[in-house]
Amino acid sequence: MTNTIMKTGLAFAALLLAASPALADPTQDVIHGPSLRASVVISSDVVRIGDLVDNAGTAAQIAIYRAPDLGTTGMVRTAQLIETLRANQVVGVDTHSLKEVAITRASRPLPARDVEQQVAKALAHRGGLGEAENLSLTFDRELRDVQLDPALTGEMIPVATYYDPRSGRFDVLFDIASDTSTTPAKLRFTGTAIETVQAAVLMRPMERNDIIKASDVSIERRPKAEVGSDGISLDRAIGMQMRRAMRAGQALRTLDLAKADLVTRDQGITLIYEAPGIYLTGRGKALEAGTKGDTVSVINQQSKRTVQGIVVGPGQVAIIAAQPRVMRPATLAANSAATGKIE
DSSP, X not given: OHHHHHHHHHHHXXXXXXXXXXXXXXXXXXXXXXEEOSEEEEOSSEEEHHHHEETOGGGGGOEEEEOOOTTOEEEEXXXXXXXXXXXXXXXXXXXXXXXXXXXXXXXXXXXXXXXXXXXXXXXXTSTTOOOGGGEXXXXXXXXXXXXXXXXXXXXXXXXXXXXXXXXXXXXXXXXXXXXXXXXXXXXXXXXXXXXXXXXEEESSOBOTTOBOOGGGEEEEEEEHHHHTTOBXXXXXXXXXXXXXXXXXXXXXXXXXXXXXXXXXXXXXXXXXXXXXXXXXXXXXXXSSOEETTOEEEEEETTTOOEEEXXXXXXXXXXXXXXXXXXXXXXXXXXXXXXXXXXX
């Protein structure tokens, strides 16, 4: 009897010793069940069970959905997803009380502005076009941001460029190298291109002889064919006089403008006579119109004589003083002999 009890006690002690390491080691691996993710980012064109569920086991590589478009996010209802998982023998999934799961397709965004710049660079100096920054492009299809596969890491390289100067039509083909394939992706863009220049444009209708003020004009980019090489800058246009009537929205050219008349025909003016130590003014009447720097004929109201002067300001004419004649010594001696005196 005693031997039986001792044997039983030894066996129980051995069992405790065998189990004690597992009980004493809290770091021992614990097997976790499948668990649903709240959101995922994928790069493939299909969604696999392993993308959505942690610890999916051998079912992880099973494709169950088509991926969203590049750069977009799609939502999947949890109830629908659980049904799909059960159909593929994945059960007991911890949903963490999620109502839906967000699936985002990774992409390399290519902004529309960058695309436009690359097309303009490809067209620059072709068929008579100028610099890329002066080109205005109109695409056959609305230009939007392009979403590329993340593996397409190369630059946009133009491999075929066509431009027709008569119609302005263009057709540009680009290659973009891939990290995962030797075959590059191709992007093609078609439309029309015109060269533009900065031009001073009228903000309101203007009549002949009107003087342009700062509020009358603005700077806009206009087709070079419309303005030609005769365009005028905003600074130069302000203060100039219209040579002809023009409508609002028309671009100004040098030939459309003239320096503003500061003196008009029959206008009462101020005559100015200036010499070293002398500054005199008087009243007169202009016999012709002129702008600053022009030589015009005027009547001195006091002497009634017609004299010439230079327009120096609004309603102001400076009299051209006669230059004293310097006589040579030989001429001076001859005059002295003839008159008997020096004048």
